[in-house]
Amino acid sequence: MGEKNAPLVGIVMGSDSDWPKIQGVAKALGEFAVPLEIRVMSAHRTPEIVRQYATMAAARGIKVIIAAAGGAAHLAGVVASHTTLPVIGIPVITDLAGGLDSLLSTVQMPGDVPVACVAAGSGGPRNAGLLAVEILALADPELQQKLTSFKHQLADKVNQKNEALQKRLAEG
Numbered sequence: 001m002g003e004k005n006a007p008l009v010g011i012v013m014g015s016d017s018d019w020p021k022i023q024g025v026a027k028a029l030g031e032f033a034v035p036l037e038i039r040v041m042s043a044h045r046t047p048e049i050v051r052q053y054a055t056m057a058a059a060r061g062i063k064v065i066i067a068a069a070g071g072a073a074h075l076a077g078v079v080a081s082h083t084t085l086p087v088i089g090i091p092v093i094t095d096l097a098g099g100l101d102s103l104l105s106t107v108q109m110p111g112d113v114p115v116a117c118v119a120a121g122s123g124g125p126r127n128a129g130l131l132a133v134e135i136l137a138l139a140d141p142e143l144q145q146k147l148t149s150f151k152h153q154l155a156d157k158v159n160q161k162n163e164a165l166q167k168r169l170a171e172g
């Protein structure tokens with residue numbers, strides 16, 4: 001058994017410049033009180049640190065690794081090459097191509113080295129966090145219950161919006 005607040009999710013990113021664009025991932029994990037750690041490391045600039053981190057993560061108690069990078073976004077794939085943990089890639093929005101470059105770099109992994117790639121921009125970082133919560137919830141009934149409540153809240157919000165719209169339409 002690990003310590004109660006030992007990190008279960010490792011969030012790594014290629015540069016500190018990515019952080020403002022992906023903070024939604026930590027917010028989503030925080031909503032479910034999932035312990036996490038956040039690191040900057042680069043597949044290109046610090047390849048040995050990436051190798052060490054990915055190789056040791058499972059032994060340290062990490063269950064899911066989330067890797068964010070932009071442009072020639074190899075971080076998630078390189079991390080996945082060094083671990084059997086599930087790896088979720090966040091393609092970071094870029095000036096050059098709006099993140100399409102990052103998206104293709106992250107999602108087009110060759111067979112046998114899976115990376116679960118979320119959307120570039122918009123809800124992508126948040127969804128990365130929520131997907132990690134769903135993976136952890138497979139072995140955590142309390143977390144599963146929180147996810148069920150979360151789904152109900154989502155439905156309630158949409159139903160309220162629908163009711164408000166119907167009212168506005170009826171009023172002309």
Ligand code: RP5
Nearest residue numbers: 014015017018069070071092
């Ligand atoms: C990638 O290069 C990083 O993930 C970042 O998105 C991009 C630019 O990095 P900086 O030049 O801002 O450090 O590796």
